[in-house]
Amino acid sequence: MSADKSAEKSLLVPHESLALYVHWPWCLSKCPYCDFNSRALAPADSDQKAYREAILRELNHYAEQTKGRPLGSLFFGGGTPSLMSPDTVQAIIEAAHDHWDFQNGCEITIEANPTSIEAAKFRAFREAGVNRVSVGVQALNDTDLQALGREHSVDEALRALDIASAIFERFTFDLIYARPGQGQGDWADELERALALAGDHLSLYQLTIEPGTAFFRQNVEEVDQDLGADLYEITQELCEEAGLPAYEVSNHARVGQESRHNMTYWQGGDYIGIGPGAHGRLSTSGTTRATHQMADPAKWSAAVARDGHATAKVRELRPRERLEELVLSGMRLTDGIDARRFARQCGQELIQVLNTDALFDLQTAQLIDFDGQRLAATAAGRLMLNTLITQLLDEPQAPSKPD
Numbered sequence: 001m002s003a004d005k006s007a008e009k010s011l012l013v014p015h016e017s018l019a020l021y022v023h024w025p026w027c028l029s030k031c032p033y034c035d036f037n038s039r040a041l042a043p044a045d046s047d048q049k050a051y052r053e054a055i056l057r058e059l060n061h062y063a064e065q066t067k068g069r070p071l072g073s074l075f076f077g078g079g080t081p082s083l084m085s086p087d088t089v090q091a092i093i094e095a096a097h098d099h100w101d102f103q104n105g106c107e108i109t110i111e112a113n114p115t116s117i118e119a120a121k122f123r124a125f126r127e128a129g130v131n132r133v134s135v136g137v138q139a140l141n142d143t144d145l146q147a148l149g150r151e152h153s154v155d156e157a158l159r160a161l162d163i164a165s166a167i168f169e170r171f172t173f174d175l176i177y178a179r180p181g182q183g184q185g186d187w188a189d190e191l192e193r194a195l196a197l198a199g200d201h202l203s204l205y206q207l208t209i210e211p212g213t214a215f216f217r218q219n220v221e222e223v224d225q226d227l228g229a230d231l232y233e234i235t236q237e238l239c240e241e242a243g244l245p246a247y248e249v250s251n252h253a254r255v256g257q258e259s260r261h262n263m264t265y266w267q268g269g270d271y272i273g274i275g276p277g278a279h280g281r282l283s284t285s286g287t288t289r290a291t292h293q294m295a296d297p298a299k300w301s302a303a304v305a306r307d308g309h310a311t312a313k314v315r316e317l318r319p320r321e322r323l324e325e326l327v328l329s330g331m332r333l334t335d336g337i338d339a340r341r342f343a344r345q346c347g348q349e350l351i352q353v354l355n356t357d358a359l360f361d362l363q364t365a366q367l368i369d370f371d372g373q374r375l376a377a378t379a380a381g382r383l384m385l386n387t388l389i390t391q392l393l394d395e396p397q398a399p400s401k402p403d
């Protein structure tokens with residue numbers, strides 16, 4: 001049997017676990033840096049019953065296509081899903097139970113904003129079946145929280161973290177750093193305070209200015225590359241000292257406390273995405289399909305009422321596209337890409353798809369490690385990850401034809 005044929009045979013089997021993402025597209029207000037599919041809450045949009053019915057129908061649609069596979073995680077993201085009623089959350093979890101077997105330790109996370117109204121619902125979310133909460137703290141000083149357009153104060157955030165840690169065995173929170181005017185000392189102090197409050201997981205994102213956001217229109221600038229790299233290094237150092245090393249570019253955890261759901265994305269596993277604008281990846285017999293739900297909540301709910309789902313696009317990924325996606329996401333992980341998993345997922349050997357000259361040069365420069373089984377960026381390499389990936393995926397030029 002040829003190498004290609006044997007790799008093809010080992011492509012994803014239908015019993016591999018699935019992740020389920022449920023998108024809630026509304027917030028109390030729109031933050032000026034945010035380009036997620038979210039909008040300020042309009043009364044008509046907040047109709048929980050209509051949303052619940054539509055989500056349950058869309059869930060049904062995708063459950064039909066994925067029967068027999070175990071569910072490894074469920075993630076309520078947004079938007080601000082902590083604005084959902086606990087009844088809606090419970091109905092979705094129960095429906096998921098009806099459709100799939102839950103894997104041992106199935107992780108069920110909800111993203112929550114730390115306003116007092118939402119924190120008051122944490123216990124009800126727990127009773128509905130949620131076992132992990134991710135709180136969007138973003139900053140630990142009130143001036144910056146206001147500049148970020150947040151609806152909560154530092155006091156409210158601290159209170160929400162207190163409640164989260166009392167109710168949930170697993171909780172995490174997000175901070176945005178490299179904010180306008182934030183120097184190295186400011187960030188180091190803030191991060192020390194955050195680490196003292198942290199459980200077993202912390203997400204730390206450098207502020208990016210995305211086209212279409214209010215910050216972009218106001219010409220707010222990202223910090224320059226050198227300061228960005230210094231802030232990133234401070235982050236790695238302090239988190240490592242505190243026992244929360246990075247397992248992904250922006251995510252830190254004690255060993256074993258990584259987000260199972262997000263690991264599915266980064267390791268190229270399958271996930272169903274339902275709700276307005278949600279994306280999914282589903283593999284069957286050697287191909288991976290990308291799914292994309294309609295982004296506009298009104299159009300989404302009308303399509304679900306009509307067709308039972310609001311899938312705007314289903315597209316089979318081209319082999320090159322699939323392998324590039326696996327390299328791009330896998331290289332974000334500290335552990336990098338497992339060559340055997342890669343071959344199983346895309347039917348090609350990792351070594352055969354990489355530019356071997358770049359591989360050699362980057363290894364010599366100690367920017368990547370590759371032992372045949374695992375490809376990962378070194379600490380120095382992670383500072384220039386995009387460049388590394390571009391070089392590793394650079395296809396060798398075909399020899400030019402003689403005239």
Ligand SMILES: C[S@@+](CC[C@H](N)C(=O)[O-])C[C@H]1O[C@@H](n2cnc3c(N)ncnc32)[C@H](O)[C@@H]1O
Pocket residue numbers: 027033034035036077078079080081111112113135136137138174175176205206207208209210
């Ligand atoms: C889906 S978002 C929001 C979750 C929740 N609605 C909140 O605001 O707390 C997940 C996280 O992405 C991060 N984020 C969003 N936009 C960002 C940006 N432009 N730059 C850096 N981080 C960003 C924030 O830390 C945010 O908590």
Ligand code: SF4
Pocket residue numbers: 026027028029030031034035036038078079080113136
């Ligand atoms: S950052 Fe969170 S709360 Fe703010 S607009 Fe985006 S999704 Fe909504």
